[in-house]
Structures are given as structure tokens and as C-alpha cells.
Amino acid sequence: MSDTIDLVVPNIAEFNLRHPRLTLDPATVDSFQLFGRAMADQSVFWSRERRVQVLPTTVDMQWFADVHEAMGLRSPPLICPTFRSGRIIEDMLDDAAAMAALRRHLADHKRVQFVSWGATEDLYRLAAAVRGFGHEVLLDVPAENQYWTSLYLDSKASCLDLANQIPGVRVAPGVTVDSWHELRGILEMMRANGDTAIVRGFYGTAGEGSAVVQPEPGALDEFWRVLRDDPLLRMFPLLVQKYLPHHHDFGNPAVDMLIADDGIADLVLSIMTVDIHRFVSVNIGAGLLPSAIADEITDISRQVAAAARRLGFRGWFGIDFLADERGDIHVTEFNARRTGGTQWIPLLDSWQPARDAVAHAQHAIPVPASAPPNLGYPDLRPAFQRLRHQGFLALPVATRLLSHRKRSYGFVTLGADAATAESYADTVRDAIESSLTSSAGFDGSLT
Template structure:
């Protein structure tokens, strides 16, 4: 099989390990306390439900959080999967690697399945080597910027944001204050961070309201936006262009086992501040010119990653400036939310015919906390309403529905952006309307 699907799994059904927490944990700050570590593990366990979309067809699915069979049954019908063995609730408070170490029978089942094993990303559990070294190197936003700097002269259509690396946090606070005094907005980054953690946009007014750079840093650590220790990067904030939908772009690709780089595609991300919310992928989701620019630069990045020993999925994220030039901001050497959208689009195109746009919405708020069965009923009521718009509703993250701030992760697949917009508005209104159901009971 040609293309990225062949390079990824050889077109075969695969074992999907929901080990998002395992990948994230290797980059936790050393000073993180036990309570914060547990919170971050559990947040990652919700996101690990995206393991249903690690490849076009799962054969075995291993999830840290408990899920109901109705969820995977729904996806299997819509995506024409064969039988799927589901092992859920295996690691509510641990990493998946720790859980599997205590379950030798499940570990043996995975090893003997005959299917390729797909993970969120490379971790020490798979052993040291060039691939893990490349992950550790280029997941750093400092090392990624160095690579972008080396490649940028060959890509004049790319705009490279300036980055400062102050020596120590006091120096970082002073530089942050100096930039704010000049009226400059700054993107403040920890070298490692995922899902928006470790990255924040600092407006001058926010810094002065906090009482200066040092006071702001203390507040960001206290609210768990930044780690308590370690280096900080100050990056130029690229002012956005007029097209809000095209502010944050991503381009995904796969480095195959032989080191060949295979393009996957461009996506238009939804980012609130610095927190990724979802993405739209498929024909026309990103204008042809921007997609071509992102493709050329991302493939050049991939060739460098491959030369350093990396194999697997990666992406490069970009922001657009006022002139609609692309500015690269980071490399993700792992699966991501957009990767799942691309996989779903490929599967739907294969089983229903080409042309699908897919929008993932990773954390749509719910108006009330729901039990899993009640969430399933709620989504079942929305399914035919979306279908009337020509949109297929796919539940992706069902486990966060009973959190203090309840949410659900969904994918919408349809023929065009307008249909996806209409379905998203419908679902958002219905989710918000859940609050009214409980108000009536008071």
C-alpha cells in the first residue's frame, strides 16, 4: 500500500495503546508535586480515548479509563471496523506502561496478536535509541526553533518568529517586563509542554495588572500554567491576519520505517489562547497556497528528523501573520488531535467514498454533568439531527462527562465547511441546553 497509511500500519488493523499520559510524563517538570502529577495523568487519560483513531482500523484497543461498549460499537458501525477487543479501565491512576507491567496476560495478548502496535508516541518503555533521542531533542521548543532557523533560508515564504532564551527566571521576568513596556505581546514558553501547558500569551496589560514580570511568573506557576522550575523562552507574538479560521495551521506527515517522509495533509486548527481545541481537515479546509507552503517546509523538517533517527508520525504547527505568511511554532514528534482527524477522514473516504471533511472538537462543554449512559442517549438524539445536515457524528472522548467541568470530545464528518459549522452549532446549543433540563427539576 502506497502513501502514509502504508508507511504507518501497512494498511493492517492495529493494536492501539492509549498511552498519552506515558508520553507526557517523560516531560513533566522535576518539581511537579504528586497531586499535580495525578491531575495531569487523569487529564491525559481522557485524551487517550482518541486512541480509537490512531489508525484507520483498530483490532485491539487498550485504554486507561473505563468506557462502555456502546461507544466503540457506535464507532465500529460508522467506520466499518471488524471485531475490536477492548480493554478499558486498565490504568486509572498510573501510566499504561505501569499498568501493563502488572498485567502479564494482557501484555502477552498484545505481543501475540500479530498486529502492529501503535502508540501515542515514543517513550522510555520501548527502550533507548535514536528515535527516543530525536523525540527528546525536537519536542523542545528551543531545539525546534533552531531547526526552523536552519531551514528558513531555503524557504523564503516562511516567516521565522524571533526567540529569546534568558539565563534564569529573574532575567526572563526582566525581559518580559521590558518587552511589555515597549507595548509588545510575548509568547512565553517552557521548552517542553503539551496541550497548551507550558505556553502562554502575555499581553502588556496583563503583565502590568499582575504587578510586573516576576509577579506574573509566580501567578502562572501557582495556577499550573507554567512549571515551577526550568528555563523559559520568550518568543515574538506573530500578529494574526484577517482570516480567523486560518490563524493556526498544522501539517502532518509520517516518517516511514525506511526513513522516507510521507505527507498526510494540512489542517485548520481551533486554538483558544494557546490551548488546542480541535481541527478541520479535508478538501479545501486550508487554501491551496498555504497548504503547499506548509507541506514543503514540513517535509524538509521531516527529512532532518529522519536523518536523526526518528520514525513515526509528526507535525509542524504554524500561525499566519497579517500578510498570511506562515510562521512555524513547534514540532510534535507523536500523534496529535489533528492526526486522529486525518485518520478518520482516510477511513471514511475508504469505506464511503472520497471527499470527507472532518472536524474534531476535543472538549465541547456540557451544560450538566452526565453519567455515561445519559451522555450516550444525549448524543443518540443528536445523531439524526446531524445526519439531516449531511454530517456524521462520531463520539471520541466520552469519559469527561462527569468531571467538575463536564465535556465531550466529538468528530463531525461532512461534505463542506458550512455543513460542519451548522452541525457544530446544533451540538453546542444542545449541550448548553442540558443545563435547562436540571433547572426544571429544582
């Protein structure tokens, strides 16, 4: 038996739907599962070790081969359990052929290192099954008896709790409300004071479950309309905070940490771009922030990690920050899981082991309205292949979104610094849009 093999399981939908207080309608559950299915393909970037990859069915195998070839890796064994529930681990456990394939691919290895999005009950069930195969299991999440720490730290309440316990941690002023009367009352008071509010559900993700309420006339009526379409904002309690405009020189800082038994095994800074409150893109790597701000958020992150570790949490943990217009740093939320930045760390390490470069990722770029119907990865491939043959580091991601009702796609690219990476991203978008909307296609020029 060789030593260790990774088992990559993108349990994104399960994570987003896991909290026992979530009672969502079937349409909302379907939308979360569809999103998780689309984002699952990005898990091919989570590990560069010997591994077995689990993905939802209908993977584009040309895309799968292309991205591994571009990374200089052999494509790993791939298991796609039969679609039943839309939750990949539940489908895996219910698929005898998939479990037999998993057992076969793991057979020559003593230890199995799980590589997941975050802790879910089904993840522990799968781990138990793998132990039953005779393997030692290494988790990248808290031990099962510490699962509660993941649930707690991923809620919006934990951020407020730890801010009261750790000196120097700022959060935006706000209140927790538990009824419609309280919600209306605090919003009317804040608007009367000329303040913009952000209303947040305790279990939202990627901007879902939050809304900004401006003080202008008609804004409150618009908020009630938004609330009708967002079930995560119809679940009390809700957090209502003063909305703080961010510093104009950069976006929203974030830190991703791997919390281990003996401390922090890894810590990486990133900058998120958000549209009011929704995630748009991320830069991860070197030189993204002024050194004083980078030092401050790193120090805060280490203190938060120590508190989380004392509770029993282990695994990837993200902290979102905001630098206000004066440059003061505020913590906005915790994510007890991988994030939109974490997943690019192995890719950054493979491109630039010293991490002296910047990876830039955009996850959901709208497809031009003039693009033809029934798009798929084959429609993007020529542009990416031409860019790659010129030595241009850009990889397609989230290609399943091309077939969604709101069609989009994503990519990740690399530059010597943030400005270079973002300029390359502009080139990639121009290449893709030209390829999708012009019969002549992109001419391959990067000038």
C-alpha cells in the same frame, strides 16, 4: 498465521510525562494522567485495520460498540489493564492477565504493527515483550536507539535550531532565559516597547506550559499569578517570544506527517482554532487554506521532515504554523507524536477516501452549568443516535470528561467543506445542550 495486526496503545499520559527533566508535584502528575486517560478513548479512531485495542479501565462499552457500528467496523478485541499507576503501558506490563490476553489475541499473526501516541520508554519495553511472544514488531516511532530524536524534536528548542538550518523558515523573535531575573527583565523590556509576549516552557502540551503577557498595566502581575498555577512555567529554561497576532481569514495552520525510511508516507494539512494559546478545535481535510499558503507550509514541512529523518526520527510528526497579519508564515512548534489532527485522518479516509471533505473535531466543550449531576455517555447517546439515524456524520469522543471536575465532552463531524462541517458542529452542540438541559430533550430536527 495471517500477516499483520495492529496493536493500538494510547500512551498519552506517559508521553506527556516522559521527559527526564520534568520534576512535577503529585497533583500535576495526577492531572496529566487524568487527561491522558480521558483522551485515550480517541485512539479507537487511529486504525481501521485488524487490531487489538488497549484502553484504560471503565470504558463505556455502549459507547465503544456505538462508535464502531457507526464506522461500519466490528469492535476489536479490547484489553483494559488493571489500574495501578495511571500509565497504561506500565499497568499493562504489570498485569499478568492483560499480557496473557494480549498474547492470545496476537497469536495468529506474524507481525504486530504498533499504533501509539508517540515514543516512550515503556513502549519499547512492551515491544520487547511482544517480540518475546515470537512476533516481528513494527514500530510507528523511532527505533529505540534513536529515542533521543523524539525527545529532542518535541522540545521547543528544536524548532529554533532547525529554523537556523533551513532557509526560509521563520520563527517569532525571542530569547531563552534561565533565571527569574532574566525573565522579569525581558518581559519588562518587551512591555515597555508595547509588545505582547508569549512565555513557553520547553515541554508543554495543548497550551499547558505557556502564557501570554500583554503590555497593559497589571498584566505582569497577572502573569506571576498564572505562573504559580502552572508548574511547567516554573522550570527553566523558558522561551520568551514576541506574540504574533494571526491572520484574520483563518486560524492556525498545521501539518501532520508520517516520516518513514524512504521519505514522507503521508502529509495532511489542518487548521487549529486556539483561544490565545490553548487548543480549542481542529479542521482537517481539503481546501482549508489559500493555495499559495498551503504550498508554502507544505514545502517547509517537507524540508523539516528531511532534517528530522536525517537525525533518525521516524513516525508521526506535527508542525504548528502561524500566518501573521501580513500573511507571512512562521513556525511555532514541533510535535514529535500524533496530534489533535492526526488522529482523525483514518476516520476522514473512511468517510471520504479522496480526502475531498473536512473533518471537524472539538475535544473539550464545557457542559452547561444547568445540566444535571453525574452525567455519562447514556445522557449523550439519544441525541447522537437521532442524528445518526438521519444520516448525520457525528461521533462522540472524550466522554470520560463528563465526570471530571470541569465537565466537558467532545465530538467529530464531517462536512463537504470547513464551513459545512462547522455548521454541523453547531447543530451537534445545540442537540447535546438541549438534551442535557431539557426534560423534553432534542427533537431531532436538523433544520
